[in-house]
Amino acid sequence: MKLKLSVLMALFLPIFAFAEDKLDSGDTAWMMISTALVLLMTPAGLALFYGGMTRSKNVLNTYAMVMGAFVVAFLVWIIAGYSIAFGTNESAMLQNVFGGFGNVMLDGIKWTDLSGTYPMFVFIAFQGTFAAITVAIASGSVIGRMKFSTWMVIVVLWGLLVYAPITHMVWGGEGAYLFDAGALDFAGGTVVHMNGGLAGLVLAILIGRRSGYPKTAMKPYSILFTAVGAALLWFGWYGFNGGSAFGANAIAGLAVMTTTIATSAAAVTWMLLEWFIFKKPTLLGIASGIIAGLVAITPAAGFVGVGGAFAIGIVGSVIAFFGVIKLKKIFGYDDSLDAFGIHFLAGLWGALATAFFALNDQALLWDGPLKESGDRMGQFMVQLESVAIVGTWTLVGTVIVYYIASALTGGARVDEETEHNGLDENIHGETVTNA
């Protein structure tokens, strides 16, 4: 479990100032601000990034889906998600995928408890912001046609049935399946981005395309908001990746560096691709490249060096570009705001690329084939396995969640008139702007 690792690291790296079971104010400061940064990513960053890209009649609904997802998912996390993800199950078999209900409502956790060198409550809140953004990402694929009620039910169920078990498998500590297998996922390439992006695609296919898609031109309300959203996401991502070092240490510093490099490289790449292919570099392209780079480096941020960051950012951008521009057209699904195209594909690439670009440095690596025997190919197989298992769980879980939510809310899709007039007007009774 990541928790453990930071403690373990202390043994290898005498430059780290902390000792077990003692609160370190620097680490605590860093983890609290990281929590705030990751929080900002959802109701401000992602909401604006998505809101700006939607048609004007659905902007507030898009925002409400993202902001609503955050508040509901966070409560679900406190009520049972955390327990399932990071609790410890007595049954060793169940412990592979499921932490149990021992910490429901954070039962058994005191405010003085520590997680390594900082308060356990901060760890739980930090992780809760991850749970919330993951499901919020998925909303991007189904914007403009899903009932708000259905979406709210999906957020609840998905947090329990899909997010929490996957988190347990990857980050749940000893006895958890993929953790034991030695999968490397620094800050959530599989847990967050592949997971959220694939869930988006599944929902998009199940609910069907927006009426008029792809014939009608569906113009974005304002790319200005999308760009601001991308900038806020980037800012928050320092908490996401940097905070995943679980302390203000040299690994966090490395993550800060690789995150900035990969993101910049990805943005430049997307801009150049558009420039060469379409003759026009768009602001939406630069913003999309930024997100693609951030996603791609997420699983690798604390494992790779300068060169690896460049490579992961550039290739991640090319792949996401391909997903958004080509793949969507080839298969004809309506991944409205490209949650799949960007988050799944760049997350997948980052997860696999980690095997090849991770520095072979004992002080950095988590247990696994690469650390134990420098076996990159073995590490790649573990990465493949984790990608396959997470993918399958997401796929199956999301289908189940969709059908339950749809049944509970009398169908997942809004009626034609609502879709036509816009969800802002019919569902929320609001308009994006009043002159």
Added chain:
Amino acid sequence: MKLKLSVLMALFLPIFAFAEDKLDSGDTAWMMISTALVLLMTPAGLALFYGGMTRSKNVLNTYAMVMGAFVVAFLVWIIAGYSIAFGTNESAMLQNVFGGFGNVMLDGIKWTDLSGTYPMFVFIAFQGTFAAITVAIASGSVIGRMKFSTWMVIVVLWGLLVYAPITHMVWGGEGAYLFDAGALDFAGGTVVHMNGGLAGLVLAILIGRRSGYPKTAMKPYSILFTAVGAALLWFGWYGFNGGSAFGANAIAGLAVMTTTIATSAAAVTWMLLEWFIFKKPTLLGIASGIIAGLVAITPAAGFVGVGGAFAIGIVGSVIAFFGVIKLKKIFGYDDSLDAFGIHFLAGLWGALATAFFALNDQALLWDGPLKESGDRMGQFMVQLESVAIVGTWTLVGTVIVYYIASALTGGARVDEETEHNGLDENIHGETVTNA
């Protein structure tokens, strides 16, 4: 005084790494970032939250009232506010409400001075951002009809006559009236939210309603901006509540957790109330719930546990909802952007509820009936007393300030034509958007 408390705490909690009179870099980092976070709340968070809710013809004026309030109030704080609030008066009687003028212009304070484990200058700047946001909150009640000049004068006077003495009474350390009485106000339920919200109501009543209110539909310029503002406020609030632990310690961690829970719970509550009562959950409702939750948990953030945070958030949201939807109609005052409805009511609730939900934990509590003898009823009486005294002071003080400011600027209200054309055009010579 809060200052003292953090030092005192070091004695009880051996897990805190700091010692007296020594700068701790983690605490310093946390208090500096907290200062920046609270700063952000006013000229970005609150300004957008309010600006988006105003009619399009008054958006820039609303923004200028909030941003202008910040810069003026902060200077007032440095010039004399801090001295009144946190200075020490030689007269024991005066010390009850008034810290004196010993630190005017920060006289006597050196850059190397510490406040516990971090620089005194950071403490002063941090507290200055509180002074500034408090008066800025009040502007929400009088938007669309007050002269900008009157408002600027109010900001100056109110900072000295209302904010600073109240802060002294509650947080001013030994000898200060409510501090000695043992009032619990972790981060400003009385000092900031009740105070600012009630000042808003008083000003709204004194200046009268907007012309056309409540008959004319006064549509918000853009709820999109309001939602972004709410998200930025939430983000900044980690500095507000977390920073009020005055260090990167376990109490700050607790505040981070309770703040996130109460806010999420309040947002979900408001959304559900709207959904059940009006059939439509609005984005404005979710955003309002977020603010209600943040306000309600403010006085309690570092005192309560998980269950308390849920309760305070949920009930706080119900009360603010009632204030905004019902109370305003019943009494007919024009609390334009609901500064009173949300800040006063949720702040009041939080201040009283703290008596009931505070953990009976010596390491957390400040001196008072609950800490000394586990006397919750006694604590409640103290909370009631502090609410009554702060409320009275605000009421009387704000009335006085209003009349002086009005006299100095030839009447507080803009002329009819200005109100009709919009304050943006007539006062600032600007329009919110030029196509």
Added chain:
Amino acid sequence: MKLKLSVLMALFLPIFAFAEDKLDSGDTAWMMISTALVLLMTPAGLALFYGGMTRSKNVLNTYAMVMGAFVVAFLVWIIAGYSIAFGTNESAMLQNVFGGFGNVMLDGIKWTDLSGTYPMFVFIAFQGTFAAITVAIASGSVIGRMKFSTWMVIVVLWGLLVYAPITHMVWGGEGAYLFDAGALDFAGGTVVHMNGGLAGLVLAILIGRRSGYPKTAMKPYSILFTAVGAALLWFGWYGFNGGSAFGANAIAGLAVMTTTIATSAAAVTWMLLEWFIFKKPTLLGIASGIIAGLVAITPAAGFVGVGGAFAIGIVGSVIAFFGVIKLKKIFGYDDSLDAFGIHFLAGLWGALATAFFALNDQALLWDGPLKESGDRMGQFMVQLESVAIVGTWTLVGTVIVYYIASALTGGARVDEETEHNGLDENIHGETVTNA
């Protein structure tokens, strides 16, 4: 070199907890969050500040110029800029202005390396965000008429030929010309603001005025965005100035205080100037005053006291006001968004004023006439020299860069039709808003 100084400081100030060659988690936390804060300033703060002031047809282009500048300039910094700026040249003569190519692609730097008490990688990323914002500032002067391709080439060349050598001269450590001379520039008054602002003016003159300037009224798209941008810049500036103390220490605390005072004072000053002169205080004026104050205090933030901060803020605002309102008209250049008027002039003032207002305190000062012998006049001459040398280098370098970039991209200026229809449409194929 600033790096060195923080280490040196440890000897003088026993209150600082760090020791050489040991990572301090509090300093590391502060420097990482400072890096994130300064990042935010460019693709969110400056982009909005500038975007809101442009005509609606050029908003997305303005945003893309700023955001694009960041990602390109950061990569240039990693590839060679850092090496030129902070590398060590074997030739003592070259070392005066040029750090050499020893650290190209961060060659030779390991993730475990420290810069004083925090990771070297964090120092490099932090400095990279300075490199990026500096060139982005210059874009404000040439908005609405420069080819995007020319701009991108300028960003690359300017980062290498102008920014990196200037940074080396001022902050490059022993052997670097202005560093050895004892120039005081706490956080970049010369390096960032004078440099970026003057580059803007040079480019504006070389490319010529926008067609119709100054006859046609060029209305800002939305001052609302400009105000939000100013607020985000202010927030980020705590990382800019506070982070330039290179640790969570008392100097950082001082910078936090002086930054807030100078900024508030400057904003109030600009507001009052407009009120007295034009009868209308504008929101744009308040926002401009905020930026002027932030710029003016930048070189002085960690050197001056409360009184100095007031003086620097107020006078800086008056000077920038004069630059924006008068100077531009007198000389007739088209400094479209006032990069020169605000950044150069306020930066120049701050750089010179530092000589007079710096506290004569050994613990604060860097080596130079003031520290060595309390010689303010000598210090002023050093400041003058540094201003002159930086100014000359910027002037000559920017002219060269402009002509190369122009030649490489077939002329720097867009064609008439593009200028007329707007760069958003013709260059990016996007519109700022779709109803």
Added chain:
Amino acid sequence: MKKIEAIIKPFKLEDVKDALVEAGIEGMTVSEVKGYGRQQGHSELYRGAEYVVEFIPKIKIEIVVSNDEFADTAVKIIGEAAKTGKIGDGKIFVSTIESVLRIRTDETDTDAL
């Protein structure tokens, strides 16, 4: 059939609409326009440069009615409801419409109104 085009002050729209509806006129089309006339616009400020906003926001109401009588009534009602007595109250123009079609039902002319 007649078409009435009225240029009025924006804040009078509600009153005019109510008065028309009360008088039995149940269809109209409105648009946002800008007017230039004797009324002085306010001045805006940008970086200290003041410029007068010469085009002032107005609302245009278009109503097609079936005969002269209705036209007169409509003109009268609008004229009364939109009046403030201050410069810039606006103007009402009447012209002839030759044919009308209601798209939904294919009814024409008077039936279509």
Added chain:
Amino acid sequence: MKKIEAIIKPFKLEDVKDALVEAGIEGMTVSEVKGYGRQQGHSELYRGAEYVVEFIPKIKIEIVVSNDEFADTAVKIIGEAAKTGKIGDGKIFVSTIESVLRIRTDETDTDAL
């Protein structure tokens, strides 16, 4: 010459334009208007207060054609393309235009169209 003014539902603009172009009508001017009529607007919510949005977004198309025949064709085409059969489909008005000038070439009347 005739002027056709059609008030239609916004989402029908694309269809109407295509149908007109197919029929050889190559010039038109459109604007965003708000319509008041039998069609009920939706209701909006603000702080719990519900108010009906009485003015519904519509598109106005203006086309000037050189003779009655073209006018009839245009009316027919628009009428068909804009029809949904539900309330609020809109109306088409025809009136007379006396002269036309094409600014670019100074051509007048029929030549200018």
Added chain:
Amino acid sequence: MKKIEAIIKPFKLEDVKDALVEAGIEGMTVSEVKGYGRQQGHSELYRGAEYVVEFIPKIKIEIVVSNDEFADTAVKIIGEAAKTGKIGDGKIFVSTIESVLRIRTDETDTDAL
């Protein structure tokens, strides 16, 4: 009385207004419209899909004048001031207005202009 409706390029509005005012025409109403005609719109890009913006922003100016002479003058002035010689310069339409009312004063027809 005559009504002149001119569709022009937006950036020509200032010139046209100035020319009209110089010629003594002191009232007009303008609105933002979109034109479809021979002028090709630019193309926009969204996620790599390029689509042509067929409706191009134009300004419509409406002026009511009291007689044919004024109408001719106005048409001439607008025609000259709005001309660039490139496709898309726009058109001017003239029609008849039967009555005018100045709301403020109840003056009618020629007096109201």
